[in-house]
Amino acid sequence: MSVQVDAALLRRQGVGEPRRRPPVWLGLLLGLGAIATILASLIFSYFMLMFHGSEWPPDGIRRPALGTPAIGLSVLVASAVPILLAGRAIGAGRQRDLRLWLAAATVLGAVVLGMQARGYAALGFAHDVNAYTSLFVTLSAFHTINLVTALIFNLATQARAWLGHFSAEYHEGVRLAALWWYWAVASGVVLFATLFLGPLLDPAVQ
Amino acid sequence: MSRRVGALLGFAAAAVLLSACGEGSALSPKGPNARDIAGLWWLMFWLGLAVYVFVVALLLVVLRRRGKAEAPVEATPGEGRALIWGAGVGMTTVVIIVLVLVSYSVGGRIYDRRGTGGLQVEVIGYKFWWEVRYVDRPGAITANEIHIPTGRPVDLILTSRDVIHSFWVPELGGKLDLVPGVRHALRIQADRSGEFRGQCAEYCGVQHANMLLLVVAQPPDEFDSWLDRQAQPRQPPTSPLTQRGEEVFVRTPCGACHRVRGTTATADVGPDLTHFATRRTLGAGVRPNTRGHLGGWISDPQAIKPGNLMPPTKLAPDELLALLAYMESLT
């Protein structure tokens, strides 16, 4: 008994009632899984070196203050909201709202990037002083790169939105860009926790 | 025919096993740790052999079968369960549980033997030699040859000044890495006198192959007098030739890297040579310590151990002769 499949039915179903996320969604998810494992490896490295040493940060380096980065983190988390709303907007066919919310997210993302740039400048140490500074700068840079790529993806999606590529029935590009944005937000939260809260776990930390 | 093949294989196997237990082998243990590990090995060997013979025998039986020629078909669900669960899961699990337990027991015994009450010897790894310092006798510094008293635990404190090395003397036990920035303790003990060969067991660069060492186990009183000797500065040279030799040593590049306690040569870039003549080898085991080999080594160590960190030294023939006489006097 072989399986019966109706090709005509399949062709019609491609439009109007997508029953599953398309395979490229799974592909992006898996790709993000690999990148998340890079993040996990970086965090592993941080904690291993932190617990390995006797003082953290070593050599009298001062830990950067928590305040401004916390504000930046809040802006980053807040930027997830317009992305969510952008997805809802195009799902209901509201093209103008889509463009609006995507632009809002871009602005917030750019603010975070600006704050990060100022943060790097005000760090008070360079990457090559000791393992702590190397880790701090590298982990921060990892997030910056993720945020920049999310922004580029976002801008490209906005361009496509202006060109009218998306519809209520088909807007996979928006969903993919949104997923990447959420990844940038989530990785930011995790990295913030590692860099600013992680040291509190080590009793040897001053 | 197959009986003859079997006998031949058996003979070959026995010859192989015997030679595996030759001198210098991990299977001819000279100390308690090595003995425990060798015991563990033999248990695993017989178990492993039994499993392998079982699998091979099963395979041979299976491969000789003549099945019925019929249309190809899917396997019946549930068939082969006995073999897969019994042998694949059951037998394997039993063997593994035994091995894990025995392994924990042996490993635990070796760990429990560690302590801080033994003779403390610092071993510091360099490319491509070993510095040896007796902690309780601060003056006793040597290289590449570690003397220990028989029947007494010795705690080696291992570290490195450059890359990762690993300390390994098969007849006395397992190995442990020398890691820069860390100090690891490895306890060894020899039951009887002898000279036990060792070598670096973590790839450390171009001359990793020639970073050898010797552990010399001596009866306690012999060891004590050896250690006393090592802690002393050098005996002042008495003959004109050896006095000339010392002058050559201090003046030429030798003194820039090597220390001879009691002279003005106090550098510690290379091995301490205060009692060099008592050592059986030179160059970290690469050549026997004889006049001829030493002359060749001093003139061009790169020809013998290319890539090691000692440069050639060009000396006039009479300078070299004096130097060699002096080196032989450093007992």
Next chain:
Amino acid sequence: MTTTDDAPPAVRSAGLDRAWATPPGIMGWLSNVNHKAIGLRFIVTAFVFMLIGGAQAALIRTQLIGPEQGFLGPDAYNEAFTLHGTTMMFLFAVPMLEGLAMYLVPLMIGSRDLPFPRLNAFGYWLFLFGGLFLYSSLVTGSVPDGGWFNYPPLSGPQFRPDTSIDFWLLGVTMTEIVGIIGALELVVCIARHRAPGMSLNRIPVFVWGVLVSSVMILFAFPPLVTGSLLLELDRKIGTHFYNSVAGGDPILWQHLFWIFGHPEVYIMLIPAVGMVATMVPTFTRRGIVGYPLVVVSLVAIGFISFGLWVHHMFAAGLPALATAFFTAASMAIAIPSGVQIFSLIATLWRGKLVWSTPLLYIVGFVLVFVLGGITGVMVASVAFDWQVHDTFFVVAHFHYVLLGGVVLPILGGLHYWFPKLTGRMLDERLGKIAFWLIFGGMNLTFFPQHILGFLGMARRVYTYQSGLGWDFYNFVSTLGTYVTVAGFLVYTANIAVNWSRGRPAGDNPWDAPGLEWATSSPAPPYNFAAMPTVSSLYPLWEPEGAAPHGQPGLLDDVEGERREIVGTTILDAEAIEILELPGNTLWPLIAALAIILFLFAVMIDSIVLGVVGLGAVVGSLAGWLWTGSEQRHE
């Protein structure tokens, strides 16, 4: 029951031929994105790297044929063993298995292509250029010599201030990225593009193996990418991740490397074992015994393998309690491996054996891999490993499991699927000669090395002194190498001679049950004229197990010039959509070239060139993504 060789020739639709065609000439070759073309390129390139790695092995063993030989000086020897290990692990084993997977998986599951063809093509170019990049170190004379696991501080900025290790780090990272890309694509293909009706319990074991190892790759390769990045940063811009003087730790590298390195060997083993389990029914005329257990065991091996890595670091000075856990885990993995072996034996028992070269390789696999597995359980014991770690005992162990568990199945698989790839049969007599030379040679090479380990011979030594009792075993081992090399030469000759002149094969020369044999040899670019549907694990052995070959059916026509594949659900493979795939394009090649440009900029420390390179990468990715991605049917 008639075999499909008697069936009428496949219906080829002119529309399909047009839609899936590749233009002739060099531009067509460069822009080809079809999974069979790309998979074949992976296979051939990996095969060439295997021969190169084998030549390096011959050089190494020749130097060790006797004590204090002068054939290779220490520098050349250290470079040789570094390149040997690196080539075999990064440029041969995984790319070969991924290439076989890329070629065969869509055929085996009844799909027309992999879901992201341009990504696939990009993967090949990056693999080729990454391998050439690594080997360009020979041209510059700055050849990596840190061993295939490249431990700092030896490989760090202080002791290797030259560019040698950078070639290794960057080249290997490229191959890691290729692995991740390939894995990603294979998972999506297996999850969402199986033939309608191919539910989970009807997926061939090789495909399961590819699925498990691909998921493993996604989590195992990134730690090495991370570790390599950190070491490259130490070397290039002065960070201190591995510098113990400044708060870093060389042991961090070991953790990151082996968190990759241990799963890596199972990433290689699992598809190979899957290949064996997929081939064996053809030669026993009976399905694999215990299929559900076999599949569960593969998954179990995949999981457990992530918890073993510290067994490579038992001599590094870690605490006792930590190492004890890894002993138990490392031994426990033998249990699902045991299931694989005994399922195979049970299958051989119940079936009627058809002796042929692939079956020889299958039997060879059992004999060699089991021995390696047994010594593996031995070295899992911490105390024992303290003696044999970093000695020739371990070298013997891993060559037994790799040659037995990975290479023999690959050689058997290439022989078995050669007709599907080329339309021609390999010569059986040459095949058997090659097998016996390789099998005998490798045992002769590696068995004596167990003993050398006990006798005190450490790894990675360019020479040894006489009088230690090592001479005889080294001599025998080297002779064994020459026998093995002869075997590989015969094997290669077999391929070379029969590639275009062998006996024509027909669709299903082995009367095998898998879907890949339901189409012509080699398959047309679109694999199946009509998409097959499946109601059995062995479709071609069931009376109506697959869609009738060569008759009209699902997607046998084409709308416009579209390349269409079917999308199905993950669990039950219910057909739910039709997807369009992109056609031939040069963007993947351009993107790969841009990346290599960027790498060279890093090597020569040129910021200007680096910026240009990065711009080229971004630009080519933009061009790629803009020119149409996978689209739903309108």
